[in-house]
Amino acid sequence: MILEAAMLQVKQGKEKEYEEAFHTASKIISSMKGYISHELQRCMEVEGKYLLLVKWEKLEDHTIGFRQSIEYQEWKKQLHHFYDPFPVVEHFETINLSCE
Structure with missing residues (x-):
């Protein structure tokens, strides 16, 4: 399993419109081959900042x-x-650490 992470900065004053558009666009990504799940998190400290995890x-x-x-x-x-700016997207994989 791969985790895609993107820190998103939405233009000021467009947050509500963005969230509605994201809700609609979610149908697109969730229909793709290899898709498992996704979530969008809103930052509590910085207005317009979101974290997308897929x-x-x-x-x-x-x-x-x-x-x-x-x-x-x-x-x-x-x-x-x-x-604004366009987000950087990174991919992560789980490290299996054993505590034996």
Whole structure:
């Protein structure tokens, strides 16, 4: 399992509109092959700041399967105009640490 993490900064005054658009766009990402789950968190200290976490079965499900799809073009159309600056997206994998 891969965790995609993106810190999102939404343009001032657009937060409510963004949250509504994200709710609609969520149907796009959740229909993709390899998608497991996602959540959007709103920062309590910084207005307009969000954390997006998406779980994928494997890295390529996001970087190729989603990012190179027609569905991604619609995702971009619905959401990317809200961001300033454009977010950095990073991927993480679980480290299995044993306490034996």
